[in-house]
Amino acid sequence: MKRVVITGAGTINALGHNVSETLEAFREGRCGIDQLDVRDADRLSVTIGAQVKNFSSEGLFNRQQMALYDRFTQFALVAAREAIAQSGLTFAGDLANRTGAILGNSGGGMTTIDDNYRSVYEEGKNRVHPFVVPKLMNNAAASHVSMEFNLKGPTFTVSSACASSNHAMAQAFQMVHTGMAPAMVTGGSESMLCFGGVKAWEGMRVMSKSACRPFSANRNGMVQGEGAGIFVFEEYEHARDRGAEILAEVVGYALTSDASDIVMPSKQGAARAISGAMHFAGINPDQVGYINAHGTGTAANDKTESAAVADVFGPHADTVMISSTKSMHGHLIGATGAVELLACIMAVRDGIIAPTIGYEEPDPECALDVVPNAAREAKVEYALSNAFAFGGLNAVLALRRI
């Protein structure tokens, strides 16, 4: 089996329009959550979110592309450009034929859907723009990434709600690991911060109206975010032979299903995914220095996740650092694992642990070192990234310092 390393990273999210701005925000514990600026916000009862600010398609895409790209596709392309530029790869010949793009996404072109439903239902129009379908389809982002970078290998979209990116990256890892592809472009993108997207989440009654405070006793729900995280996963020797800069090694993953409830998380399902990823990587709990938590800030997730970590880590649960960066960039749903992988890269490569901000009161049911409010320096050999989705679908990735 081949070793798999990360040779490129890109992102756009509420904390920044690239990786360096995002990591700076992680280090500073900066919050990207603010009042939502969306049409008809006065009819929403949840009015906060982590929106990408000051984003304009002008200069990034030509007029025809703008007509064809939903916001989630634009985010994916912006992040992919950064990641692929960093990797230094250009895709031609055999490399192009075998490299693909596997991206996570949950809502598809939600803005496109929202705008066009308004048009036909609210405004009573009987005609929509011809590109509605190619804009809203969930695979639009993966397809446009493949088109822009000439990726002709396995390309598709993985949709498993809040675990979509981690499932996508696990699949991409597996393809490189088995030798099927020399490299893969992977990660995820999401843009649900439109009236219909927020309204749907309001209905669940799990959204906070004030802040995302993961693991804090006074937490009162999740806050939605948007954006993308894209990586280049590459076979180790392929990367080494061309002298590429290696950000981290992906050493394992595990995927499990709770097979129990459509929304309530299960400790066992989460624990099996965490222990499975360590088993794949051949490591013990005492070798893991950092976990990027799923940490949504809901009552149910945070106590279940804490219990799962405590079960799997045993006595080492008291020493492992676990933080939820959703407190800063919000919950990016199908893109969240991708943006959160950046915090794992920062931990193993830079030795800086991103904090859980907004933390105010210890919760005895979340009695872990959640790196409250301020980033910390620590040498970390291995890091895990948790994602536990609605539908009971869990995906955990393991990274190693290189």
Next chain:
Amino acid sequence: MSEVKDKVIAIIAEQAVLEPTDVSMESTLEDLGIDSLGLVESIFAIEEAFDINVPFNANEPEASDFDITDVASIIAGVEKLVAEQNS
């Protein structure tokens, strides 16, 4: 206000797949086999039936004014919200 009581009981009974006569004022949602999803569905049905907004966040049910301890407290809460809306 018995109209409110009857409607709320009908909503809860439907959620619990029971006859309204099987729902007593002292029943808790747990007694009736209504889980967290069933609870938010019931609240949604109540909001629709009475055209009210029930302040309820599943993350901090105790923090809201709306008391879901048992059927009686839910009915009292709905009666209060309906009265506030009519005033």
